[in-house]
Each structure stands twice: as structure tokens, then as C-alpha cells.
Amino acid sequence: MTAITRINAVKDQTAILSARNLKAWYGESQALHGIDLDIHSGETVALLGRNGAGKTTTLKSITGLMDRRSGEIKIGGKDISRLPLHHIARHGLGFVPEERGIFSGLTVQENLLLPPIVAEGGHTVEEIYALFPNLKERRHSQGTSLSGGEQQMLAIARILRTGIRILLLDEPTEGLAPVIVDRIGDVIIALRKRGITIILVEQNFRFAQRVAERYYVIEHGQVLDQFSAAELPGRQDWLSDVLGV
Numbered sequence: 001m002t003a004i005t006r007i008n009a010v011k012d013q014t015a016i017l018s019a020r021n022l023k024a025w026y027g028e029s030q031a032l033h034g035i036d037l038d039i040h041s042g043e044t045v046a047l048l049g050r051n052g053a054g055k056t057t058t059l060k061s062i063t064g065l066m067d068r069r070s071g072e073i074k075i076g077g078k079d080i081s082r083l084p085l086h087h088i089a090r091h092g093l094g095f096v097p098e099e100r101g102i103f104s105g106l107t108v109q110e111n112l113l114l115p116p117i118v119a120e121g122g123h124t125v126e127e128i129y130a131l132f133p134n135l136k137e138r139r140h141s142q143g144t145s146l147s148g149g150e151q152q153m154l155a156i157a158r159i160l161r162t163g164i165r166i167l168l169l170d171e172p173t174e175g176l177a178p179v180i181v182d183r184i185g186d187v188i189i190a191l192r193k194r195g196i197t198i199i200l201v202e203q204n205f206r207f208a209q210r211v212a213e214r215y216y217v218i219e220h221g222q223v224l225d226q227f228s229a230a231e232l233p234g235r236q237d238w239l240s241d242v243l244g245v
């Protein structure tokens, strides 16, 4: 074993979530061409890349939402690649999709109580209302009456009740006003302090910079590079080129 493979082996052991050679297809069209990820317990990681690079497909592949997918996905060292979606949640993984999925005919509280608890240690309703006071105020309002920001917070809040330890967020700030984006950032930082591992897909680079400790850059369904927040200043020009911003 060379020094580098030994370092990688040590890193792999500590990864709470890892993906190896993840490939995925929409029909005959291949969207992922062998993604490798190692996400460590408690870190917040952002997936960056241009439109169509494969970020959302990566999250959907991890959560078992792609019909056609190959490769290996492990949570806490256990292979979950072949488990159905509802079993994956029992391994502590929660996904908040871009469309948020709030039930418009239910109240805030009913939406909050809907997903089943899958593991011990989830947030209580009181803890959730302390983290999201605006949801407490609006607990009897119908889902239809919520703003985009409130919907995003409710989508995050109701997953936290289930006891998940790894949260996948797809474009959490999409379409939200700057003041609400700041609030979502506060929530993500609060969750990190509680030890939740977060992987987020984000087009808003300024937001990603505020919350992420590490980045993966994805292009054409492959990982182009990964680096820490501390390494970001040295990568800024390269990143602007890759992201086209």
C-alpha cells in the first residue's frame, strides 16, 4: 500500500457517506459517469457545477430515486446501494428536493408531523419551533399560504423530526429573497452545530461560501476536483472559469 492509498483508506473509514463509481442514466442518456464522494460526519459539503453538470442527479442517485444507476453507496460503512428508498431513510438519510413537496391541503403542523420517525435522536416539535419560530407562529396555516422561504424551512424542519443524521438539500435558496436566504443559512449553520451532516447543491455561490466547509466541483457527470473552504481563495479564478460566473 502506498502512502497515498493508505491515507485514502483511513479517510474512507471515517466517511459517514461514501459513493464509488456512481453512474446514472435517464433512459439511454447517461448523466453520471463515475462519481466518487467521501463525506465525513458533521461536515457541510456543497456540490458546485454548471447547469446540467449532474449535481441533482448525484443527490437523487444517493437517495435511490434514479431508476437506472450503478456503483456503490455506503452509509456508516454499510452498503445501501440496493435498498429501497424507505429503507434508506432508516439509515439516517433525508432528502429535501428542489420542489420541497409541502402538502398544500395540510397545515404547517400537519405537514411537520407527517413523515414517520425512522431513528432515535430526532428533533422534538418544541426544538423545531425553537429553531424555526416563524413556523410556530404559522403552525395552523395551510401549506398553500406559505411563502417560498417558509416552505423551504418546513421541508427541512419536518425531515429533522424523523431522526435523520445526513441531510441532502437541493437548491435550498432557489427563488428566495436575500433576507430569507440569510435565514436559511443561519438554519444550516445551526444544524451543523448539532452535528447533522449536510450535502447541498447550490447555484448561489455566495450562499455556498457562507455555509460550506468543503466543495466538490462536478462537470459532465464527473468530479472535476474537491477542496476545502480554506483552499477556496487559491481556487477562485479556476472556479469562476469552471462555473462560468
Ligand SMILES: Nc1ncnc2c1ncn2[C@@H]1O[C@H](COP(=O)(O)OP(=O)(O)OP(=O)(O)O)[C@@H](O)[C@H]1O
Residues within 6 Å of the ligand: 026, 029, 031, 049, 050, 051, 052, 053, 054, 055, 056, 057, 058, 201, 203
Ligand atoms: N428528468 C430528466 N430526464 C432526462 N434527462 C435529465 C432529467 N433530469 C436531468 N437530466 C439531464 O441529466 C444531466 C444532469 O442533470 P442535473 O439536473 O443532475 O444537473 P444539475 O447539475 O443539477 O443542473 P441544474 O442546476 O440545471 O439542475 C443533464 O444533462 C440534464 O439535462
